[in-house]
Amino acid sequence: MKIGILGLGLIGGSLGFDLRSQGHNVLGVSRRESTCQKAVALGSVEQASVDLSLLASAEVVFICTPIALIVPQFEQLIAYLPSTTVVTDVGSVKAPIVEAISPLWDNFIGGHPMAGRADSGIEAAQRDLFVGKPYVLTPETRTPTAAISVVEEIVRSLGANIYHCQPEQHDRAVAWISHLPVMVSSSLIAACMSETDSEVLQLAQKFASSGFRDTSRVGGGNPELGLMMARYNRQALLRSLQHYRHNLDKLIHLIEQEDWTVLEERLKSTGKARPDFVE
Template identity: 35%
Template structure:
């Protein structure tokens, strides 16, 4: 049974808004959709994310899922239009929205900002998924003028969508996402841009490492300009520190045989090891995983059969990556498992006829 009660109004039927609707409607939650774009709204209706608004709707919760430069204005309008409803938003910045609401003297007692740490490179209702938020953090940013109990309402929403509620003040949230989301977007985009003038032969050598690092570079530029402008004060220091680290690496590469250069390169790489070791595993703890590389034939059903047989062996996959070079007759599947499961899995897969490369 859903924890969310009453009618939920979603304003903005892009990726996040439509995904919220798709996650709530199967649980019996009454979801109303609205969007300035008739075509986006029609798609969201067709996908089953909610229903048309009615004049007599008694809205309990409004979820504002519009671009960041419109969020504050829409929040203010929804607070005025639905005087009994709690209003939240899912924008990726929190402080500037509060500041804009304060500047317009909007009563924010019924407003609490939130931000699900989930997304895709694709946008719009066509990219929406009911499971988009499963296992992902959903940040709640309460403020001093907020109504008691507001956080619990948004917590219920996050839990119904399979997310993990996390409480962070607006400024702390904005500083955190600068490190884990906003700066990485720029870094990925700048690195991917190196491929523009690369030769065909060079691009043909792109492997999983480059794909992993640049995956988010396919995101929509217009949206990210808004996000980066809103959070510039927190993103700039992160990039400044990165620039300093790059300068040190460049100095070492300019004279790779000079005293101290090997150490500088090793320190940079070791720092990366230390940083990535802090990223939580899917169960919320630091996990040291073991990777196995399995070669599969490039024929229909092979990947599904591999995953099924791993499941039948009772092994829990922590992560999976798939790589396929153009024209190659095989695919490369890297599975990440707990260390204690790795050796038995190699033996079992080999017995079942799979080619385990490492």
């Protein structure tokens, strides 16, 4: 199958590696000529160009650009695609993308691979990035069954676990487990940096180990991605942040009141709940 990838960063580059390993003919488009050259040199794609017309012969196109560029890039891409081309995206927000593109393209299926790294760009791309990871698809009732099957087959070949839901449900769910953690993690780093005693701050930086590394990782990632999460999933993110603030206030109150019994029960409860989110 001839597959096009628009956007050759971490996700697009990683898709290219896996799809080529399965024998697909993979074409890539990027805004920068240097990225195109790197993608070909690394073996992520067979051909790459800054010209969208390269994707005219693709049977399936994955749009892997930053969220803000998905819709405008698709609107430019339309001029080169036959109506039979199946188009999907990998944006971490789904409702605004599906609402904008679905009326323009019958064979569009919103998608979101829940896989990533702190690093970004084609240099960060890796093989088997999607193995064992959730991959959410958000087709609408009018989306052709044949188009859904094509995307499902490709996603399944990546070793990912497929989930279907409505775009709005997706956005509320990822606000809790993806977008909120980015903001919380960023706030953690900012709070640590607010220490006014330079010696204490230096000691904290030296003492930081696995616990801090785990809880701060996503807050130290690509700032553009965090900004796009907030901008395009604003209402769901605000809702989750407000709930988080409410829970922090409860913890502050328990510690101020030295209510160790209730605090212990609370920590036990969250400890029991964690495996429901992370195996």
